Amino acid sequence: MTHSSNQVYPVIWHNDSVSLIDQTRLPNEYAVVEIHRSEDMARAITTMIVRGAPAIGVAAAYGIYLGAREIETSDRHEFLQHLEQVAQLLRSTRPTAVNLFWAISRMMKTAYETLGTVAELKQTLFQTAQAINAEDLQTCQAIGANGLAVLPKNPAKMTILTHCNAGALATAGYGTALGVVRSAWTEGRLARVFADETRPRLQGAKLTAWECVQEGIPVTLITDNMAAHCMKQGLIHAVVVGADRIAANGDTANKIGTYSVAIAAKAHNIPFFVAAPLSTVDFELSDGSQIPIEERNPTEIYQVGDTILTPEGVEFYNPAFDVTPADLITAIITENGAFAPGELAKSKVKQMV
Ligand code: MRU
Numbered sequence: 001m002t003h004s005s006n007q008v009y010p011v012i013w014h015n016d017s018v019s020l021i022d023q024t025r026l027p028n029e030y031a032v033v034e035i036h037r038s039e040d041m042a043r044a045i046t047t048m049i050v051r052g053a054p055a056i057g058v059a060a061a062y063g064i065y066l067g068a069r070e071i072e073t074s075d076r077h078e079f080l081q082h083l084e085q086v087a088q089l090l091r092s093t094r095p096t097a098v099n100l101f102w103a104i105s106r107m108m109k110t111a112y113e114t115l116g117t118v119a120e121l122k123q124t125l126f127q128t129a130q131a132i133n134a135e136d137l138q139t140c141q142a143i144g145a146n147g148l149a150v151l152p153k154n155p156a157k158m159t160i161l162t163h164c165n166a167g168a169l170a171t172a173g174y175g176t177a178l179g180v181v182r183s184a185w186t187e188g189r190l191a192r193v194f195a196d197e198t199r200p201r202l203q204g205a206k207l208t209a210w211e212c213v214q215e216g217i218p219v220t221l222i223t224d225n226m227a228a229h230c231m232k233q234g235l236i237h238a239v240v241v242g243a244d245r246i247a248a249n250g251d252t253a254n255k256i257g258t259y260s261v262a263i264a265a266k267a268h269n270i271p272f273f274v275a276a277p278l279s280t281v282d283f284e285l286s287d288g289s290q291i292p293i294e295e296r297n298p299t300e301i302y303q304v305g306d307t308i309l310t311p312e313g314v315e316f317y318n319p320a321f322d323v324t325p326a327d328l329i330t331a332i333i334t335e336n337g338a339f340a341p342g343e344l345a346k347s348k349v350k351q352m353v
Helices: 038-046 053-070 076-091 098-113 118-150 177-186 203-215 224-232 258-267 341-348
Strands: 011-014 017-021 032-035 158-162 190-196 219-222 238-241 245-247 252-255 272-275 321-324 331-334 337-339
Touching: 011 053, 011 118, 017 053, 032 038, 032 053, 038 053, 038 076, 053 076, 053 098, 053 118, 076 098, 076 118, 098 118, 118 177, 118 272, 118 331, 118 337, 158 177, 158 224, 177 190, 177 203, 177 238, 177 272, 190 203, 190 224, 203 219, 219 224, 224 258, 238 258, 252 258, 258 272, 258 321, 331 341, 337 341
Parallel strands: 158 190, 158 238, 190 219, 238 272, 272 331
Antiparallel strands: 011 017, 017 032, 245 252, 252 321, 331 337
């Protein structure tokens, strides 16, 4: 995988380091950042150079390997002790997307279970990070196909509203919600995407719109507070969003504002789909109230460029995610099929679509 093809790959291994598309600079500038050390990978995740649940999982997996190769010891016990510190640093970057913790756990399990020399162990960690990257791409393609099977059949060409960016940039490539959009577009089932701008970080305006333009998919940008109005006007046939963490009962954490989109969709009888890999499902949490919600720096809401938007003396609250209750979700589309939220446990077994 390289950055030279038409496809968008936000995280790739290239020239002995990890190349990240700098998502803080899109759409005005396409810049690639080379990451050589685990500390730099942790910073890239925190500052959202790389973002989106599956993409930060892939990035963290490579981060573990980058940390591993810096450890200068041939003593296995000492190596694993140092590697735990690397894992801890990467775990502390962002709290909500469970894919981050899933990928780190898989890497650490590999480290503990691999026999042989420290050099062999490092090699196996590299292969595991590469596998996590490649598997996510396949998973997104399966989500796209499974989503197509459950989208409304009427009208023949539909409009889909999405919130935030759950596209190629947020995954290893292809995307989850935008994977479904891409599949619908390829099959001639899509008329247009409506993209919520997604305050405060504007992932919809900057990233989803950019991806659609790259693919030639017609896209209309709206501000977040226009979604219900568009639904009432009959402009939206389905909503498809991604997820950062899904509890066992189907409650779904995703970008702040997703919950209000789901309420509006329910009020207008519009199907609301969540598209996510099974690595986003946290079966250890019985419901969404247990999902940790990241709070980010308030400058994100009161400052645009160099301009301060509010008077002094105002207080701020900047939660980055919200939780959509399962009863507002029509189906959760995974690589193993689409499931009613209450039937998520069945997703552990692959379904035929
Ligand atoms: O804060 P972000 O940009 O990392 O939030 C991203 C989202 O909320 C996405 O919808 C989610 O991670 C799914 S990405 C396939």
